[in-house]
Amino acid sequence: MLRRHTSVTSIMALITISAIVLTACGTATEAPKAKKLEMFSWWTAGGEADGLNAMYAVYKTANPDVEIVNATVAGGAGTNAKAVLATRLTGGNPPDSFQLHAGLEVQTYSPDQFLQPLDDLYTSEGLEQAFPKDLLALLKYNGHYWGVPVNIHRANVLWYNKKIFEDNGLKPPATPVEFLQVGEALKAKGIIPLVMGTKEGWEAGHTFETVLIASLGAEGYKGLWTGATPWTDPRVTQALEAFKLMLANANSDHAALTWDGGAQYLVDGKGAMLIMGDWTDGWFTSKGFTGYGWAPAPGNAGIFDALSDSFALPKNPPNPDQAKAWLQVAGSKAGQEAFNPKKGSICARTDCDLGLFNEYLKSAAADWQKDAIVPSVAHGAAAYESWAIKYKDILQAFVTSGDTAGAQAALQQACVDAKICK
Numbered sequence: 159m160l161r162r163h164t165s166v167t168s169i170m171a172l173i174t175i176s177a178i179v180l181t182a183c184g185t186a187t188e189a190p191k192a193k194k195l196e197m198f199s200w201w202t203a204g205g206e207a208d209g210l211n212a213m214y215a216v217y218k219t220a221n222p223d224v225e226i227v228n229a230t231v232a233g234g235a236g237t238n239a240k241a242v243l244a245t246r247l248t249g250g251n252p253p254d255s256f257q258l259h260a261g262l263e264v265q266t267y268s269p270d271q272f273l274q275p276l277d278d279l280y281t282s283e284g285l286e287q288a289f290p291k292d293l294l295a296l297l298k299y300n301g302h303y304w305g306v307p308v309n310i311h312r313a314n315v316l317w318y319n320k321k322i323f324e325d326n327g328l329k330p331p332a333t334p335v336e337f338l339q340v341g342e343a344l345k346a347k348g349i350i351p352l353v354m355g356t357k358e359g360w361e362a363g364h365t366f367e368t369v370l371i372a373s374l375g376a377e378g379y380k381g382l383w384t385g386a387t388p389w390t391d392p393r394v395t396q397a398l399e400a401f402k403l404m405l406a407n408a409n410s411d412h413a414a415l416t417w418d419g420g421a422q423y424l425v426d427g428k429g430a431m432l433i434m435g436d437w438t439d440g441w442f443t444s445k446g447f448t449g450y451g452w453a454p455a456p457g458n459a460g461i462f463d464a465l466s467d468s469f470a471l472p473k474n475p476p477n478p479d480q481a482k483a484w485l486q487v488a489g490s491k492a493g494q495e496a497f498n499p500k501k502g503s504i505c506a507r508t509d510c511d512l513g514l515f516n517e518y519l520k521s522a523a524a525d526w527q528k529d530a531i532v533p534s535v536a537h538g539a540a541a542y543e544s545w546a547i548k549y550k551d552i553l554q555a556f557v558t559s560g561d562t563a564g565a566q567a568a569l570q571q572a573c574v575d576a577k578i579c580k
């Protein structure tokens with residue numbers, strides 16, 4: 159399943175492969191052949207890369223003689239990486255392990271043909287006892303586990319610049335209506351209310367899923383992905399209209415910026431709010447920025463829009479032993495405690511030490527326990543990849559067209575194409 163905007167050649171040019179650690183432990187006369195692990199992901203931004211490096215360090219402690227090849231393809235949400243990976247898997251050139259969202263995304267890699275089930279590893283490492291039941295259910299596809307989850311991310315967070323809100327006597331908006339009122343107050347002061355980057359084509363779809371949640375509630379939103387809620391529902395129309403009004407509050411250069419480019423406005427005090435997943439917390443931390451506050455996206459209180467990153471094992475990886483050792487680290491308490499505080503996510507495991515996490519992540523852990531959980535579509539949990547791509551493309555086009563009726567009809571058609579709607 160190749161994303162079609164980018165040619166494979168230009169995607170390949172984006173690949174940066176860096177050997178982060180080289181180890182030679184032999185004598186000057188006989189250098190043993192270096193063992194390798196090639197790990198594939200799209201984590202290149204601050205926070206994401208820091209988290210990954212912290213987990214590599216745990217791996218290196220247990221496997222000091224292995225050279226880690228950090229294969230990354232930049233592009234948030236895997237925009238470019240997923241196409242490169244599909245080409246590598248079908249071309250018989252897999253990495254040893256790769257990033258995979260928990261949920262229906264796995265279908266796009268034809269797991270029966272190209273991946274190894276990880277059920278034995280789950281048994282040997284006691285992973286069914288380590289992860290929450292809801293997450294285990296999300297990870298199982300065709301009766302098998304295909305990925306070891308490292309985290310739980312929350313997608314529906316409103317990040318805001320605390321100083322801007324304090325200086326202007328404002329409170330973060332709890333509802334879409336309040337969002338527009340706050341937007342007017344900020345515009346009157348010459349401050350950009352909403353910062354966004356929409357350059358990579360997934361960000362509008364990401365923000366819109368929080369607007370759908372606000373309009374439909376947890377059950378109504380979940381029903382969009384199962385056929386229980388029709389896409390023709392008036393609450394979808396209402397969500398598109400609300401999103402259009404929201405976009406009128408955004409920075410005019412959003413089409414030229416990636417998600418972290420948008421977030422920079424908030425760091426610089428030029429923009430007030432950002433709706434983005436909690437990798438933003440890791441990114442802010444990597445920038446040394448502490449002047450941010452957080453709240454559920456408007457109208458999303460009590461609902462946790464969830465996704466999880468896992469690592470998968472292809473068939474015939476070049477270094478199977480090193481790959482398995484990597485998956486052991488990925489599922490371990492030590493690996494997850496090193497990774498998540500930097501990544502801006504909570505552990506997939508239930509036994510991590512919360513004392514290692516900052517205030518935001520402690521609040522996310524508490525919300526994960528008490529909120530209604532819904533699956534993110536922009537990040538692989540809610541729908542097959544082919545449907546998720548159509549959804550994101552429709553929202554990306556809507557940002558410029560503002561054509562509510564056209565977008566709603568296209569969303570309905572995408573659901574029909576996915577064989578969920580009639």
Ligand code: GAL
Pocket residue numbers: 200201206233234235236259311435437465466467536537
């Ligand atoms: C998500 C991924 C996160 C983060 C984000 C931005 O799809 O699950 O870990 O990397 O994209 O790139």
